[in-house]
Amino acid sequence: MKQRNKGQCFVCDSFGMHDKLRTYEDNKVSAFLSYNPVTRGHSCVFWKDHVLFSSLSKRDTQYLVDVTTRISRVLKKVFGSDSINRLNYNFDNETPHAYFELIPIYHNEVERTGFYYFIPNRKKTESFEELTELAGKVGDSLETLFS
Ligand SMILES: [Zn+2]
Numbered sequence: 238m239k240q241r242n243k244g245q246c247f248v249c250d251s252f253g254m255h256d257k258l259r260t261y262e263d264n265k266v267s268a269f270l271s272y273n274p275v276t277r278g279h280s281c282v283f284w285k286d287h288v289l290f291s292s293l294s295k296r297d298t299q300y301l302v303d304v305t306t307r308i309s310r311v312l313k314k315v316f317g318s319d320s321i322n323r324l325n326y327n328f329d330n331e332t333p334h335a336y337f338e339l340i341p342i343y344h345n346e347v348e349r350t351g352f353y354y355f356i357p358n359r360k361k362t363e364s365f366e367e368l369t370e371l372a373g374k375v376g377d378s379l380e381t382l383f384s
Pocket residue numbers: 241242246247248249250287333334
């Protein structure tokens with residue numbers, strides 16, 4: 238297992254800070270509701286060790302995709318979104334963790350232009366307490382699905 242460099246990586250630092258927003262964790266990945274969601278249910282799923290996407294083994298890549306698929310199913314159910322965008326911004330850039338953003342799409346709130354969804358800037362409407370409660374709901378549903 239590769240060394241994690243706490244204090245030098247904003248992702249590793251956020252693992253502790255956002256404990257209450259965690260929806261899923263195992264020995265490989267950690268998932269959270271975003272503290273500043275672009276849509277309701279916006280989540281981030283990180284590979285816990287410092288491994289870039291391009292260095293992730295085929296087996297681990299499949300594992301990450303599988304976990305994000307399960308989480309997407311739960312987000313769709315809990316938040317009632319029409320779909321989920323699974324995005325990987327900054328491939329091998331900016332963060333030393335392979336990760337996906339899961340962005341629930343609500344068709345009545347977005348514009349679709351060809352391949353892209355335009356998501357208008359949104360002010361965060363959920364309080365930290367509400368986000369914590371929602372993270373609990375997602376976590377409970379995931380426990381049911383994973384067990
Ligand atoms: Zn890190």
